[in-house]
Amino acid sequence: MERILNEHLIYEILSVVEEIPAGRVATYGQIARLIGREKNARLVGRVLSDASYYGDYPCHRVVNHAGRPAPGWPEQRALLEGEGVGFRSDGCVDIKRFRWDGGAPGETG
DNA sequence: ACCATGACGTTGA
DNA sequence: ATCAACGCCATGG
Numbered sequence: 001m002e003r004i005l006n007e008h009l010i011y012e013i014l015s016v017v018e019e020i021p022a023g024r025v026a027t028y029g030q031i032a033r034l035i036g037r038e039k040n041a042r043l044v045g046r047v048l049s050d051a052s053y054y055g056d057y058p059c060h061r062v063v064n065h066a067g068r069p070a071p072g073w074p075e076q077r078a079l080l081e082g083e084g085v086g087f088r089s090d091g092c093v094d095i096k097r098f099r100w101d102g103g104a105p106g107e108t109g
Numbered sequence: 110a111c112c113a114t115g116a117c118g119t120t121g122a
Numbered sequence: 123a124t125c126a127a128c129g130c131c132a133t134g135g
Contacts (some may be wrong), residue, residue, distance in 0.1 A: 005131070005132075006131085006134060009131095027118085027119090028117075028118055028119085029118065029119055029120095032118090032119095032130095037130080038119090038129095039118095039119085039128085039129045040118095040129080040130055040131080041119060041129085041130090041131060042116060042117085042118045042119085042129080042130070042131085043116085043122055043129095043131060043132095044114070044116095044117090044118085045117040045118065046116055046117075046131080047134090048117065049117060050114085059117090062117080063117085064118055064119085065118070065120085066118095066119095068117090069117085071119035072117070073117070076117090086119045101115060109113070
């Protein structure tokens with residue numbers, strides 16, 4: 001697995017990830033969309049996989065559209081819980097309540 | 110250069 | 123909820 005895909009892309013993604021406030025979670029698609037890569041959702045996940053290699057980012061606040069944490073990363077759950085993010089009995093985040101507005105006012109509830 | 114496969118996904122039926 | 127199809131990027135033969 002290569003450590004670097006696109007320094008520019010990584011910068012955009014990590015830049016958005018930093019925007020994610022604590023106690024909230026964002027989806028790969030949402031991030032991909034904010035950077036202008038709506039279809040690159042999967043690519044975002046791949047970058048986050050090595051995100052720690054580029055620097056310290058709250059990549060733990062990123063989950064899939066289902067709110068499910070990343071596989072091979074059991075700590076992510078503990079990290080989110082520590083921020084106040086609640087999990088469902090399915091082990092998924094209630095993105096319906098904790099999904100980041102993505103910078104838009106949106107209606108959180 | 111070409112084809113086939115994989116990755117922390119997303120959407121539609 | 124479940125199954126199938128799509129999408130971009132990178133890798134290997």
